[in-house]
Amino acid sequence: MPVAVQAGPSYAGELLPVYRNPVPTSELITFAVSAFVVAAVCAVTGVYAVRTLTLALEGHYEFKGDSLTKRTRLGGFVRAGLWSLVVVLAWSFFIDWYWFQDAGFAFAALIVRLEVVLHILAELGDN
Amino acid sequence: MAATAPPDAPDQSDDPDPSAGTRFRPLRARAERRRAAKEEAEDEQWSRRQFACASCGADLRFDPGTESMRCGHCDSVTPVPHVDDAAAQFENCYHAHLDADTGALTQEEALSLNCQGCGAAVEFHPDEHSRICPFCDVAIVGDARLQRRIVPQAVLPFTLTHDGAHDAMRDWLKSRRFAPNDIAKEAEADHFHGVYVPFWTYDAHSDTDYVGQRGTRVGSGKNRRTVWRKVSGNVKGPFDDVLVSASRSVSAEFKDALAPWPLRELETYQTEFLAGFRAENHTVGLQEGFAKAQDYMRAVIADWIRRDIGGHRQRITSSRTRYSKETFKHILVPVWITHYTFENKTYRLSVNGRTGKVYGHRPFSMVKLFAATIGLMAALGVAGFMISSVPWAG
Numbered sequence: 001m002p003v004a005v006q007a008g009p010s011y012a013g014e015l016l017p018v019y020r021n022p023v024p025t026s027e028l029i030t031f032a033v034s035a036f037v038v039a040a041v042c043a044v045t046g047v048y049a050v051r052t053l054t055l056a057l058e059g060h061y062e063f064k065g066d067s068l069t070k071r072t073r074l075g076g077f078v079r080a081g082l083w084s085l086v087v088v089l090a091w092s093f094f095i096d097w098y099w100f101q102d103a104g105f106a107f108a109a110l111i112v113r114l115e116v117v118l119h120i121l122a123e124l125g126d127n
Numbered sequence: 128m129a130a131t132a133p134p135d136a137p138d139q140s141d142d143p144d145p146s147a148g149t150r151f152r153p154l155r156a157r158a159e160r161r162r163a164a165k166e167e168a169e170d171e172q173w174s175r176r177q178f179a180c181a182s183c184g185a186d187l188r189f190d191p192g193t194e195s196m197r198c199g200h201c202d203s204v205t206p207v208p209h210v211d212d213a214a215a216q217f218e219n220c221y222h223a224h225l226d227a228d229t230g231a232l233t234q235e236e237a238l239s240l241n242c243q244g245c246g247a248a249v250e251f252h253p254d255e256h257s258r259i260c261p262f263c264d265v266a267i268v269g270d271a272r273l274q275r276r277i278v279p280q281a282v283l284p285f286t287l288t289h290d291g292a293h294d295a296m297r298d299w300l301k302s303r304r305f306a307p308n309d310i311a312k313e314a315e316a317d318h319f320h321g322v323y324v325p326f327w328t329y330d331a332h333s334d335t336d337y338v339g340q341r342g343t344r345v346g347s348g349k350n351r352r353t354v355w356r357k358v359s360g361n362v363k364g365p366f367d368d369v370l371v372s373a374s375r376s377v378s379a380e381f382k383d384a385l386a387p388w389p390l391r392e393l394e395t396y397q398t399e400f401l402a403g404f405r406a407e408n409h410t411v412g413l414q415e416g417f418a419k420a421q422d423y424m425r426a427v428i429a430d431w432i433r434r435d436i437g438g439h440r441q442r443i444t445s446s447r448t449r450y451s452k453e454t455f456k457h458i459l460v461p462v463w464i465t466h467y468t469f470e471n472k473t474y475r476l477s478v479n480g481r482t483g484k485v486y487g488h489r490p491f492s493m494v495k496l497f498a499a500t501i502g503l504m505a506a507l508g509v510a511g512f513m514i515s516s517v518p519w520a521g
Contacts, residue, residue, distance in 0.1 A: 091511020095517055
């Protein structure tokens with residue numbers, strides 16, 4: 001967790017100083033434990049997701065194209081896609097938390113991102 | 128495709144008919160060979176599967192890819208008599224055989240018992256009381272019963288040899304992603320069983336009336352909506368050689384995974400092709416098989432209807448399909464089946480006996496999977512950073 005003075009990139013790519021207050025140890029521990037637990041859950045579920053994605057890819061390239069099992073294989077891609085989405089969102093949450101030292105802000109930003117994702121998924125479903 | 132006469136019609140009568148078409152001559156010859164075999168052997172069923180070597184009397188075995196049988200003892204070669212392959216492609220009228228309770232097709236009785244493990248109908252020798260199922264390796268014990276079965280009209284003979292199947296297995300294992308490093312070397316395959324698996328192929332012409340709705344998107348942004356308009360129409364089209372497994376021991380996945388089957392290369396059923404191999408009897412009936420084929424046809428027809436409706440979105444309210452010119456073939460396809468053991472676990476594997484295509488279960492290396500997951504998570508971290516608030520913070 002950064003303390004005192006840190007440099008962070010602006011969206012224009014310039015390095016501007018970001019001033020932060022010293023972080024309480026309890027918050028540091030909360031951050032570390034949360035990050036570890038989420039990373040562990042993502043890694044364990046990721047093994048399953050990569051496994052099903054591998055089988056889906058093998059099926060996609062090796063099975064007959066108009067196979068009735070196509071829908072089953074699609075499940076492998078969907079599971080891997082959902083897992084990737086969860087990992088990306090988790091990363092963005094912890095990066096925000098780390099950078100701005102504010103779990104409340106990071107959570108609010110995550111909710112906004114989730115709304116955007118749900119909107120995109122709804123649009124895709126509508127198509 | 129729409130022919131109705133059964134391919135084995137000459138088998139029904141012993142009276143030679145000189146006016147009969149030439150297309151039935153090979154079938155007549157086959158029937159005569161069968162009759163001769165009946166007279167010569169005490170056991171009718173098994174005499175059809177055993178051919179003695181003219182030189183030494185040992186059993187002949189069909190030699191994949193050579194159209195001949197080879198003696199395992201003296202290595203002499205006996206060619207398989209060539210018959211007209213037109214009969215192999217003959218389409219039998221579906222309704223005619225249903226109405227006649229399949230009476231017009233050649234049927235025979237075979238001693239067989241269904242496997243408790245996978246449901247396969249496995250043929251037994253009269254003095255056999257137990258056997259290992261070639262499909263799932265479960266011991267089948269019991270008194271085999273005489274079961275009636277429709278004799279296949281065509282067979283795709285093996286062209287891939289036992290060694291070829293073994294090589295295909297090794298290549299397949301080597302190409303598996305995230306498989307343990309030494310799997311191709313360490314996997315110990317049991318003996319490959321050459322098995323002829325029964326299939327039905329169905330042809331039909333479909334004519335479907337439908338009622339549905341065509342959705343057209345109008346507006347943009349938040350004002351975008353879909354306007355639905357009622358439509359109706361008719362789609363029609365043919366289906367050719369819809370393949371349905373006639374065996375309960377193999378899944379739809381198996382059929383699709385080992386496809387394509389070169390059905391144009393079907394040969395008229397001759398027991399010589401089966402010499403040295405196992406053949407499963409059909410356990411899925413003609414009618415049940417057609418119901419499965421219709422499941423496939425319905426899915427394809429739904430696609431046709433959606434295409435016919437057009438627009439941005441489609442809804443199918445109702446549809447009514449009339450099938451006509453329904454015909455079928457009963458065929459055998461060649462599959463090498465084995466099990467391999469890796470780290471005390473057994474995995475089932477099948478190889479297409481014509482193309483060498485492999486389908487099976489495989490182990491994963493947990494270390495490789497975990498490493499890939501961590502790598503993927505790290506890569507996704509970049510995406511996570513890009514959508515976080517940090518790049519926009521200034």
